[in-house]
Amino acid sequence: MIPLESAQPSIQLLVTVLSKVLGLEMAVFNSQGRLVTSTATYLRRKGHNTHAPFVEGVMANGNALVFEPGHMDLCAGCRFQDRCPATAEILQSVAGFGGRPLGVLSLSSFTDEGRSRLTQQRDMFLDLLKETSDLVAAMTAHGEPECERARKHEWGSSVSFDDIQGNSRVICALKEAARHIARSPSTVLLSGETGTGKELFARAIHQESMRRDAPFVAVNCAGIPDSLLESELFGYEEGAFTGARKGGKPGRLDLAQRGTLFLDEIGDMPLHLQAKLLRVLQERAIERVGGIGLIPIDVRLIAATNKNIDDMVGRGLFRQDLYYRINVIPLIIPPLRNRPEDIEMLATFFLDKYEPVAHGPIGGFTCDAMKCLQDYDWPGNVRELENAVEYAMNMASGPLIGREDFPPRLRPKSLRGTPLETLVKEYEREIISKTLDKHGWSLKGKANAARELGIGVRTLYRKLSGKE
Numbered sequence: 336m337i338p339l340e341s342a343q344p345s346i347q348l349l350v351t352v353l354s355k356v357l358g359l360e361m362a363v364f365n366s367q368g369r370l371v372t373s374t375a376t377y378l379r380r381k382g383h384n385t386h387a388p389f390v391e392g393v394m395a396n397g398n399a400l401v402f403e404p405g406h407m408d409l410c411a412g413c414r415f416q417d418r419c420p421a422t423a424e425i426l427q428s429v430a431g432f433g434g435r436p437l438g439v440l441s442l443s444s445f446t447d448e449g450r451s452r453l454t455q456q457r458d459m460f461l462d463l464l465k466e467t468s469d470l471v472a473a474m475t476a477h478g479e480p481e482c483e484r485a486r487k488h489e490w491g492s493s494v495s496f497d498d499i500q501g502n503s504r505v506i507c508a509l510k511e512a513a514r515h516i517a518r519s520p521s522t523v524l525l526s527g528e529t530g531t532g533k534e535l536f537a538r539a540i541h542q543e544s545m546r547r548d549a550p551f552v553a554v555n556c557a558g559i560p561d562s563l564l565e566s567e568l569f570g571y572e573e574g575a576f577t578g579a580r581k582g583g584k585p586g587r588l589d590l591a592q593r594g595t596l597f598l599d600e601i602g603d604m605p606l607h608l609q610a611k612l613l614r615v616l617q618e619r620a621i622e623r624v625g626g627i628g629l630i631p632i633d634v635r636l637i638a639a640t641n642k643n644i645d646d647m648v649g650r651g652l653f654r655q656d657l658y659y660r661i662n663v664i665p666l667i668i669p670p671l672r673n674r675p676e677d678i679e680m681l682a683t684f685f686l687d688k689y690e691p692v693a694h695g696p697i698g699g700f701t702c703d704a705m706k707c708l709q710d711y712d713w714p715g716n717v718r719e720l721e722n723a724v725e726y727a728m729n730m731a732s733g734p735l736i737g738r739e740d741f742p743p744r745l746r747p748k749s750l751r752g753t754p755l756e757t758l759v760k761e762y763e764r765e766i767i768s769k770t771l772d773k774h775g776w777s778l779k780g781k782a783n784a785a786r787e788l789g790i791g792v793r794t795l796y797r798k799l800s801g802k803e
Contacts, residue, residue: 517543527668530718549594575625
């Protein structure tokens with residue numbers, strides 16, 4: 336049976352239009368009593384949480400007339416018992432295929448005038464809700480929608496803490512701390528240099544949490560153009576802008592419903608989107624681009640950054656109020672140079688991983704090769720080590736990987752007999768490579784690296800290629 340959430344965008348539009356026409360507030364709950372969508376006023380006055388026994392009672396009876404909210408038998412145990420902000424409500428069960436209940440529609444008033452209309456025209460409103468419930472049920476009967484297919488696609492492979500390689504004291508302590516907070520609903524901020532494995536920790540936290548059976552959706556804030564990031568995160572309605580897809584498109588927050596949203600490189604998020612994300616975290620609801628109503632969400636946020644957010648706040652590049660919201664549980668991923676005892680274990684792990692690319696069987700590393708790995712500073716951290724091992728396995732011609740099989744930047748150079756011009760070029764390329772490891776090798780990363788080095792992007796490309 337397809338849940339109401341599968342047709343959430345269409346239901347949201349229906350709720351928005353009906354509430355404006357009727358001058359009343361509407362809400363839709365699923366069969367577990369979770370809010371699927373509602374008008375902004377309803378969300379503000381009654382919030383996301385509903386009294387589940389009340390929803391169950393409506394589904395059992397078919398409908399309910401509530402003209403003394405907070406004082407009915409089904410209100411027992413509700414947080415609004417004896418003090419409900421609603422003045423009157425009419426509720427209708429939504430029946431799916433075979434009569435199985437999908438959820439409940441609610442038509443509510445928070446004013447005396449609205450209560451008078453609901454009580455005097457109860458039969459008309461009941462008939463309207465019954466017809467609306469049939470329409471909502473039909474919306475879910477057209478097969479698996481795009482948002483559900485996309486959601487399943489986004490889940491990706493699961494990662495446990497056991498999959499994170501390393502036996503050093505610092506990494507073991509970090510895994511223990513992350514495992515301890517995994518079941519918490521609180522927001523997590525993962526800090527660390529590029530290539531330290533922040534997404535691995537995010538996925539492991541999700542897998543260990545109560546949300547493990549729901550989606551894990553990752554968004555790289557630095558990898559999506561600023562002009563597209565808003566619609567990627569929040570989705571958009573049909574006709575929101577030129578080229579908008581017919582029927583609109585759900586955002587990543589929609590796809591992560593009841594699961595985890597991982598915002599990588601959150602330090603690159605534009606200030607105007609930081610303000611919108613702050614509102615989402617405060618209200619637990621989103622508004623799509625071009626939309627006219629709020630959509631409730633139940634998502635845990637894990638953010639990650641390789642930047643000093645404290646410094647960015649001081650320079651006005653990151654909102655202080657948002658920083659406090661995302662920095663509830665801070666976890667710092669150590670750079671590889673601070674856990675050298677893990678290098679041999681990681682190198683062996685990557686050796687096994689890339690065994691299929693080798694020209695023949697490779698049994699391990701020579702002592703000289705391992706010393707080369709131990710002596711290197713690893714500005715690109717674990718990701719750079721993985722790339723170096725894969726490179727060496729492609730280059731190795733014997734049963735063991737030697738020092739000479741690694742990329743040139745890993746091998747100490749002899750200066751004797753080398754022209755000064757060649758040394759300068761090699762040094763430049765090494766500095767550029769380290770700066771790119773810091774900012775990333777994407778187009779945006781290269782632009783940021785060129786800016787830091789005080790050269791143009793074209794010059795950066797020429798120096799990398801050896802043409803200058």
